[in-house]
Amino acid sequence: HDYVAALLSFEKAQRDSQLKVKALVERGGCYMSMNAIDKAVSELERAIKVSTEESSQETLYARYFLAMCFEKTRELDKAVEQWEKIYAKKPNFRDVAEKLSHYQEFRTDDKMKDYLTASQAEFMEFCKALVAQGLSLQVRDITELPNGCDIIAVEGDSAKWRNVRKMPRLIRFFRMPEMVDESTVRTILEKVKQLNINRAVIVTSSGFTRTAMEFADSRPVELINKDQLQELLDKVDIYGTMHRS
Structure with a gap:
């Protein structure tokens, strides 16, 4: 895609007052495709400002794309x-x-809001607290991922058989609006196999597709959806662990 040429032609189109809002929305869309979110926000906010018709398609799309930008930046x-x-x-x-x-x-x-909007560093602290307090496991390792993180954890000392080797688990946290699909569950189970871990837990702030739930049904993976996450969040003293100012 030649976004630079498109941006130039839409800039020229702005000179026509009837096309100005549409051209600004299109420029915003180009910047979004280029992942230049700040520039996209600036163009889309201008489109809304110069629009005289709140219900027009152009204005609705300007607001819709602007919301997409804000969703991306949390x-x-x-x-x-x-x-x-x-x-x-x-x-x-x-x-x-x-x-x-x-x-x-x-x-x-507030807790769900913080889970969804916290900075990546705070979010990872959040997830560690959910594993330690909510799932009663000891965190061994944590890895940052786009839209989430991976935690490897083991059962705590209060486990029934203290002399039995502690079985590690991979817990994958997601915070994204899309439903978790079957291919994502498959990928996580493949990773579990590579790491020689025997169980996985997938926690999401959205939900799971029907095929993902069917696929997980007879496999060593536990799925925790938005409602169950909500219950976990209620159990956890997250603010004590995050040392918020």
């Missing part, structure tokens, strides 16, 4: 604000109703 307050403005004008626009429903806990539950 500024979920700002993303929700844009989705709500779209929903007020056109409730059935794209997947806006779905997005609002996905993030409704975020608006009412």
Whole structure:
């Protein structure tokens, strides 16, 4: 894709007042495709500012793309604000109703909000606390991943048979709006095999596709969805472990 040429042609199109909003939205889309999120935000905010028609497709798309940018940078307050403005004008626009429903806990539950919006370093502390307090396991190792992390943990000393070799588990945490699918579960089980670990746990702030649940059913993997994560979060004193200022 020649985004540079596209950006130039959309810049010229802005000179036509009737095309200005559309051109700014398109420029925002180009910057998003180039992963230049700050520049995309700037163009999309300009599009909303110069728009005179709140319900027009262009304005709704400007807000929709802007929300996507904020979702990417984990500024979920700002993303929700844009989705709500779209929903007020056109409730059935794209997947806006779905997005609002996905993030409704975020608006009412501080722990879920922190799980979803914390910086990567805080998020990893969060996950360690969930493993130690929520799952009663000892953390041995933690690895950062895009949209999540991997923790290798073993049973604590309170386990019934102290002289039995402690069996490690791989716990994969996700914080993303997409459902976890079967291929992701397969990949994690392959990793478990490579690491010579006998069990996996997958924790997500969304859910699992039907095929993922069917695939996991007879295999050494436990799936923890958004509702079960919520229960785990309720058990954990996360703020004590994060030393928040």
